[in-house]
Amino acid sequence: MQENQSKRVNIAQGLKGWLGTDTNLLRLMVMTCTIFIVMCLATRGRFLSLPNFQAIGLLFPELAILSLAMMLAMFTGGIDLSVVAIANLSGLVAALIMTRLLPADTATVWVGWTLAGGVVAALVTGVICGAINGMLIARFHISAILATLGTMQLFTGLALVITGGQAITGFPDPFLFAGNGEWWGVPIPFLLFAILAGVLWVIVSRTPFGLQTQLTGSNSLAALFSGIRVPWILFRVYLTTGILASLTGLLMIARTNSAKADYGSSYLLQAILVAVLGGVSPTGGIGSVGGVVTAVIALQMLASGFNMLHFSNFSRDFFWGLFLLLIMVINHYANRRGGGRNG
Amino acid sequence: MAKFSYQHESILLLLLLILSATIGWFNPAFFGPGNLLSILKSCAIPGILALGTLLVLLSGNIDISFPAIAAASMYVTCKLALSAPWLDQMTLLVLLSATIGCLLGLANGVLVHCFNLPALIVTLGTGSLIRGGLLAFVGTRIVANLPSSMIAFSKATLFPIQDAGGQSTGLAISVVIYFVLALVTHLLLMRTMLGRGIYALGGAPESARRIGFPILGIQFFIYSFVGLLAGIAGILHASTVRNANPFDLAGLELTVIAAVVLGGTSITGGRGSVLGVMLGVALLVVLGNSLILLGLPSHWHQVASGLALILGTGLTAWRSRKGQSERGV
Numbered sequence: 240m241q242e243n244q245s246k247r248v249n250i251a252q253g254l255k256g257w258l259g260t261d262t263n264l265l266r267l268m269v270m271t272c273t274i275f276i277v278m279c280l281a282t283r284g285r286f287l288s289l290p291n292f293q294a295i296g297l298l299f300p301e302l303a304i305l306s307l308a309m310m311l312a313m314f315t316g317g318i319d320l321s322v323v324a325i326a327n328l329s330g331l332v333a334a335l336i337m338t339r340l341l342p343a344d345t346a347t348v349w350v351g352w353t354l355a356g357g358v359v360a361a362l363v364t365g366v367i368c369g370a371i372n373g374m375l376i377a378r379f380h381i382s383a384i385l386a387t388l389g390t391m392q393l394f395t396g397l398a399l400v401i402t403g404g405q406a407i408t409g410f411p412d413p414f415l416f417a418g419n420g421e422w423w424g425v426p427i428p429f430l431l432f433a434i435l436a437g438v439l440w441v442i443v444s445r446t447p448f449g450l451q452t453q454l455t456g457s458n459s460l461a462a463l464f465s466g467i468r469v470p471w472i473l474f475r476v477y478l479t480t481g482i483l484a485s486l487t488g489l490l491m492i493a494r495t496n497s498a499k500a501d502y503g504s505s506y507l508l509q510a511i512l513v514a515v516l517g518g519v520s521p522t523g524g525i526g527s528v529g530g531v532v533t534a535v536i537a538l539q540m541l542a543s544g545f546n547m548l549h550f551s552n553f554s555r556d557f558f559w560g561l562f563l564l565l566i567m568v569i570n571h572y573a574n575r576r577g578g579g580r581n582g
Numbered sequence: 583m584a585k586f587s588y589q590h591e592s593i594l595l596l597l598l599l600i601l602s603a604t605i606g607w608f609n610p611a612f613f614g615p616g617n618l619l620s621i622l623k624s625c626a627i628p629g630i631l632a633l634g635t636l637l638v639l640l641s642g643n644i645d646i647s648f649p650a651i652a653a654a655s656m657y658v659t660c661k662l663a664l665s666a667p668w669l670d671q672m673t674l675l676v677l678l679s680a681t682i683g684c685l686l687g688l689a690n691g692v693l694v695h696c697f698n699l700p701a702l703i704v705t706l707g708t709g710s711l712i713r714g715g716l717l718a719f720v721g722t723r724i725v726a727n728l729p730s731s732m733i734a735f736s737k738a739t740l741f742p743i744q745d746a747g748g749q750s751t752g753l754a755i756s757v758v759i760y761f762v763l764a765l766v767t768h769l770l771l772m773r774t775m776l777g778r779g780i781y782a783l784g785g786a787p788e789s790a791r792r793i794g795f796p797i798l799g800i801q802f803f804i805y806s807f808v809g810l811l812a813g814i815a816g817i818l819h820a821s822t823v824r825n826a827n828p829f830d831l832a833g834l835e836l837t838v839i840a841a842v843v844l845g846g847t848s849i850t851g852g853r854g855s856v857l858g859v860m861l862g863v864a865l866l867v868v869l870g871n872s873l874i875l876l877g878l879p880s881h882w883h884q885v886a887s888g889l890a891l892i893l894g895t896g897l898t899a900w901r902s903r904k905g906q907s908e909r910g911v
Contacts, residue, residue, distance in 0.1 A: 382899075
């Protein structure tokens with residue numbers, strides 16, 4: 240048995256040397272491919288259809304942007320529990336402007352201006368909410384989990400107070416196109432997401448800000464002593480998550496054609512799950528845009544496949560939980576093997 | 583070390599009294615025995631859950647799976663009781679629900695300790711797993727015809743009194759259970775080596791291990807205890823609302839954590855008390871109750887509790903920083 244184990248260690252180390260350093264991303268990609276193949280077999284090929292991929296491309300960007308926002312917060316060793324609340328609040332602000340301020344004579348120019356006004360107002364809401372989070376965490380030194388827990392309740396509460404719990408529906412067609420339309424068969428939300436993910440990748444891996452964020456997360460004291468303005472970095476991170484959340488809010492209301500104060504509350508836990516699955520360390524410093532995007536695609540394929548197989552939504556939660564725990568346990572064993580005894 | 587200063591608890595008590603006096607000023611119905619008893623009753627279930635959360639936070643970890651555990655043990659217990667009539671006794675039902683909860687909690691402990699995983703992520707996973715499993719494989723239908731012993735239990739009160747409307751109210755037994763559990767938790771934390779170990783684990787894990795505290799046992803105990811309390815709270819909840827709804831209690835984790843933190847518990851571990859937690863729960867419940875009595879729409883409840891949490895944690899963070907700078911750290 241001892242021998243067997245040492246042989247396994249050798250094989251694992253050999254594989255690792257051969258395939259490069261990012262084994263977590265590799266493992267995740269293997270899992271994603273496995274899911275893909277299993278789903279294709281289980282649905283007897285129905286999974287392999289263009290409409291299915293279009294549906295996946297339409298559905299996953301919302302969760303993906305929230306997960307990327309969560310990744311940024313986790314980089315600093317924090318977490319942002321208020322992302323879904325910010326998304327809903329900004330969505331509602333945009334929805335109010337687009338429905339209440341829309342003039343009776345719907346001349347195209349005016350529709351355009353109200354649309355722009357709604358989008359800008361939503362982004363401003365995101366900036367303000369993010370700034371509040373940033374202030375609480377960076378200036379008043381409240382731990383991120385508690386500050387955003389509080390602001391989550393605050394923002395959701397404000398959204399409820401504004402609408403009285405009612406849904407707001409009926410947005411102009413050009414706006415709905417951004418949430419449902421397609422361009423050469425590619426869903427618009429997917430295109431928007433691809434651009435955003437590209438920008439985020441550049442920010443995270445090619446700018447000083449991205450590096451400083453990760454350094455802050457891996458050791459904030461060392462970062463401080465090496466001249467990084469840690470509070471300023473923290474503030475900007477939560478500002479960014481606020482903006483990303485408000486973009487998600489806009490996408491959500493554009494896709495569903497309705498805005499509601501408590502929409503998508505299950506997104507919060509899913510976003511954390513996706514970030515962790517994508518190899519982001521909740522203790523800070525580690526993670527990549529590619530990993531998170533792969534994880535969210537894996538989960539969306541799992542969800543779509545289960546949907547085709549007529550599994551209930553609840554069994555999806557069950558399998559997501561199982562998936563998360565499995566990945567964590569596998570990572571644990573892999574890291575221990577790779578890191579030797581001190582792992 | 584054995585001496586604790588109850589400064590934070592005094593501030594909370596003062597806040598609670600000021601809040602109560604203000605509400606009583608605007609609406610004297612607040613101080614009616616009926617309302618006070620109903621506030622206590624509303625405290626019982628979040629309170630029991632908060633006791634478990636206190637233990638986890640004290641050990642420097644966090645558990646967000648307990649509402650799922652509570653819903654699962656409650657629903658499974660009710661289903662079992664309906665198919666096996668000999669179970670129809672409140673004590674047995676509470677024991678059964680507590681056992682199921684305890685086992686589910688132990689699973690958390692195993693994952694956290696044996697695989698050395700962050701508790702937030704583990705309990706996120708198990709919470710999703712348990713709730714999904716419950717709804718997908720056990721059932722989604724609300725059980726409206728509960729076992730008769732649970733109905734009888736929900737009607738039973740101690741010290742019944744007649745209120746102004748001629749209706750009989752009294753101290754619900756769930757409140758008594760809450761107080762007993764709070765006392766047990768308090769004694770456990772203050773008078774046993776296990777309790778000292780939980781504080782030590784939260785204060786400095788490595789030191790706790792080197793002193794010789796059995797970390798494995800302590801971790802297993804903490805998560806089993808959270809599960810146990812969740813099981814009890816679940817069955818009491820079903821009995822109070824007189825139906826077993828598997829969708830119930832979802833989202834309660836954040837409110838409960840808010841109450842525990844408001845009670846002065848440090849989220850990084852090592853600091854907090856049962857008294858503070860009970861006051862934190864009471865403060866949030868009174869806040870919610872007051873908004874109803876003051877005639878504000880219930881939507882304001884969330885705004886108020888969010889603000890309370892931000893102010894409460896801000897105060898704690900500010901005080902601990904002040905303490906640090908005074909000590910010259």
